Amino acid sequence: MDQPVNATRPGFSARHLAYHALAWTVFILYELSIVFYVSDTRLDHAWEYIGYYALNMLLFYTTSQLVLPLAFRKKGRLYLLLLLVPLQLSGYILLEYGLEHLYNTLRSFPRQVTLNQRFVVGFIWRGTYFFGLSTTFWFVWRTLQHQRRISRMELRQLEGARARAELEKDLATAQSAYLQAQINPHFLFNTLNFIFNQVQEGAPKASESVLLLAEVMRHSLTGVQADGKTSLSAEVSHLRHYVSLNQLRFRFPLYIQLDVQGVTGNYRLPPLLLLTFVENIFKHGDLTDAASPATVQVACRDGWLHVATQNKTRPFPPVQGFGIGIRNVRTRLERLYLSHEYRLDIREDDGNYYLNFQLKLL
Structure with a gap:
């Protein structure tokens, strides 16, 4: 996440302080080299x-941190420059004058210090010089900040376009899968009913399986409403049919307990959401231990759906596709609900293996 940027005042991080210190060091050494090697200034006065x-730096930073930000923060405030700059230069000259008097108390041979025209003009030029340096620094910094903001906006737009493209791709894939899987429900159910009637007398277990399969397919194909969701009660009924159908598939018993409390049809949720959790148990769990059966608890309390599952894991490596269904559930939840829901x-x-799921019912 981008940190907020002050639009008018440069900040001072540790890295920026290091850059400023380096720049001032180079600048001061450059000026002093001219003073000491070109003029006849005595080295015993270097401490002055x-x-x-220090006063030059004070002028530089009051310009970049106070005067220019105040003048350019809002439109129509440039008149402040006409007020602040003369005050700033006047204060700079008075401080220089006071500093000269202070140095006179420390010098072996005091100089004559007079606030005359030569003194004032000299420090006006010096102050204007540092004011110009500070103004250049501030405008360069502001231009760079503006370019960074534009780059960040372009990056966000690019990321948004990429995300939209991914969503459009996912939608196209889902639509394609839906069209490929779209079977005439009436034809399917009529065929299953025909098979049920044919095997009902001779193979009651097979006929029960066909009936359960018909109910499972009915919910999968017709249980979703126009809003893309299904009722919670229908989803729970689907779970019961799915569990019963799987128990009929195998010649050995599967130990799984389904406990449902407080579920009504007034709530809606994405279809096949709960089925994924139970399907995960049948695919990857060990359901052959009567002493440790798998459990699925579904309850509604205070407008929240609570689902808790527990099952033994198989002693051998998981089958192919382990975890894909859960990842798909997370993706659907992220797109349909807020993080606190x-x-x-x-x-x-x-x-x-333990799973705990909570969903705010709408």
Whole structure:
């Protein structure tokens, strides 16, 4: 996430302070090299330049941190420059005058210091020089900040376009899958009913399987309403049929317990959401231990759906596709709900798989 940027005042991070210190060092050495090697200034007065450059820095930073930000923060405030700049230069000259008197108390041979025209004009030129340096620095900094903001905006637009392209791709894929899987429901159900009637007397277990399969397919094909959601009660009925159908598929018993409490048809949720959790148990869990059956608890409390599952994990490596269904559930939840409207926690501990899911019902 981008940090907020002050649009008119340069900041001072540790890195920026290092850059400023380096720039001032180079600048001061450059000026002092001219003073000491071109003129006849005595080296025993070199310490006096500490105060001079301190005042120059003060002028530089009050310009870039106070005067220019105040004048350019809002439109129509440039008149402040006509007020602040003369005040700033006047203060600079008076401080230089006071510094000269202070140095006179420390010099072996005091100089005559007079606030005359030569003194004032000299420091007006010096002050204007540093005011110009500070103004150049401030405008360069502001231009760079503006370019960075434009770059960040372009990057956000690019990321938004990329995200929209991904959504459009996912939508096209989903539409294609839907069209490929779109079978005439009446034809399918009539065929299943015909098979049910044919095997009902001779193979009651097979006929029950066909009936359960018909109910499962009915919910999958026709259970979704116009808003893209299904009722919670229909989803729970679908779970019951799915569990019963899987128990009929195998010649050995599967131990799984489904406990439903407080579920009504007044709430709606994305279709096949709960089925993914139960399907995950049948695909990857060990349901052959009567002493440790898998459990699925579904309850509604205070406008929230609570789902908790627990099952033993298989002792051998998971089958292909392990975790894909759960990832798809997370993706659907992220797109349909806010982060505080759901919670999905999964953990594995000592050969057991635990899933806890909470969803705000709307």
